[in-house]
Amino acid sequence: EPEVTQTPSHQVTQMGQEVILRCVPISNHLYFYWYRQILGQKVEFLVSFYNNEISEKSEIFDDQFSVERPDGSNFTLKIRSTKLEDSAMYFCASRPFIAGEIYNEQFFGPGTRLTVL
Amino acid sequence: AQSVTQLGSHVSVSEGALVLLRCNYSSSVPPYLFWYVQYPNQGLQLLLKYTTGATLVKGINGFEAEFKKSETSFHLTKPSAHMSDAAEYFCAVTLGGYQKVTFGTGTKLQVIP
Numbered sequence: 188e189p190e191v192t193q194t195p196s197h198q199v200t201q202m203g204q205e206v207i208l209r210c211v212p213i214s215n216h217l218y219f220y221w222y223r224q225i226l227g228q229k230v231e232f233l234v235s236f237y238n239n240e241i242s243e244k245s246e247i248f249d250d251q252f253s254v255e256r257p258d259g260s261n262f263t264l265k266i267r268s269t270k271l272e273d274s275a276m277y278f279c280a281s282r283p284f285i286a287g288e289i290y291n292e293q294f295f296g297p298g299t300r301l302t303v304l
Numbered sequence: 305a306q307s308v309t310q311l312g313s314h315v316s317v318s319e320g321a322l323v324l325l326r327c328n329y330s331s332s333v334p335p336y337l338f339w340y341v342q343y344p345n346q347g348l349q350l351l352l353k354y355t356t357g358a359t360l361v362k363g364i365n366g367f368e369a370e371f372k373k374s375e376t377s378f379h380l381t382k383p384s385a386h387m388s389d390a391a392e393y394f395c396a397v398t399l400g401g402y403q404k405v406t407f408g409t410g411t412k413l414q415v416i417p
Contacts, residue, residue, distance in 0.1 A: 218402045230348070230394065232404040243404060278348065282402060293398075293405055295340075297347035 189213045191296035193279050199302045200269055208264045208299045210279030218282040219262045220293060221254065223247070223275040230278065236262065269303045276300050306331040306397045308408035316414040323367075323382040325411045327395030330376065337378040338396040338405070339369055348394070354378065355400075365389070390415045 192211045200206050212219055221233040235242040236254050253265045262281075266273055279296040311326040329335055339351040352363025359371040365388075369380045378395060395408040 220404065222405075229409045230396075230407040232406065235402070235404055237402065242402070245404075280405075284402075292350070292353065295348045295350075300345075 191279055191281055191294050193277075193296040193299050195299060196297070197300045197302070199304065202271055202303055203268050206266050206269055206301065208266075208277050208279075208301070210262045210264070210281075210296055211260055212262055212279065212281030213283070213294055214260070215283055216281035216294070217284040218242075218293075219254075219256070220280040220282070221264045222278045222280065222295075224278065224298075225272075225275045233264070233277075266301075269301075271303050274301055274303045306335060306399055306406050308395050308397050308406060310395050310408035310411050312411055313409065314412045314414065316416055317385045318416050319387055320384050323380070323385045323389065323413065325380040325393050325395075325413065327369075327378045327380065327408060328376050329378060329395075329397045331397060331399065333399055335397045336400050337369075337371060338398075339363065339367070339378075339380050340394045340396060340407075341365075342392045342394065342410075344391075351380070351393070385413075385415045387415050387417065389413060 194209045219236040222230050224230045232245050234244040234248045251267045255263050276298045278298045280293040282293045307330045309328045337354045340348040351367050352361050354361050354371045362368045367382045392410045392412045394410045396405045398405045
């Protein structure tokens with residue numbers, strides 16, 4: 188069964204460094220999302236992406252964050268200058284487009300645990 | 305706008321007892337509702353979902369949930385808890401289409417032998 192994959196599973200970085208989290212969505216999906224979960228807290232929406240542009244972003248998604256679909260398969264989240272409070276689990280999700288269907292399920296990846304020291 | 309409230313951040317049940325995890329939602333339009341389970345250090349696994357149609361939905365691992373519009377609730381139940389059910393459970397809502405998913409704060413289920 189197709190699944191969303193994310194690499195790396197765990198990333199440790201120093202405060203102020205740039206990190207890129209990578210996701211490979213399911214191949215025929217057209218909508219992509221990033222969420223994050225700070226340890227012990229709920230999962231929060233960061234950004235949605237469709238047709239090579241951001242559809243919606245939360246207030247968490249400030250100028251330090253960017254997303255990109257550099258090729259036909261990868262979807263990346265870049266944090267330019269990491270802060271301690273960026274330490275969290277980051278989940279990628281993707282969703283298909285099926286004509287005539289109002290709702291399509293989002294499929295979540297296993298997550299990347301980012302630790303900022 | 306939509307939101308989800310989960311009552312009880314921690315729930316303990318005895319093995320074999322009924323599991324009831326509560327979820328209430330707020331939505332300006334008919335919502336699509338989900339329950340996800342997260343085992344320690346793992347990702348999110350979809351347990352079940354309500355989109356349209358039958359209000360009692362069955363999911364994996366013997367879980368089910370009932371959509372009650374009048375009560376704006378979507379409580380998760382399982383008749384008999386198993387040790388392997390110990391995990392954190394998240395209720396979530398989306399307005400459909402390609403909108404984001406909004407999660408509740410989660411309920412950690414402890415199963416006592």
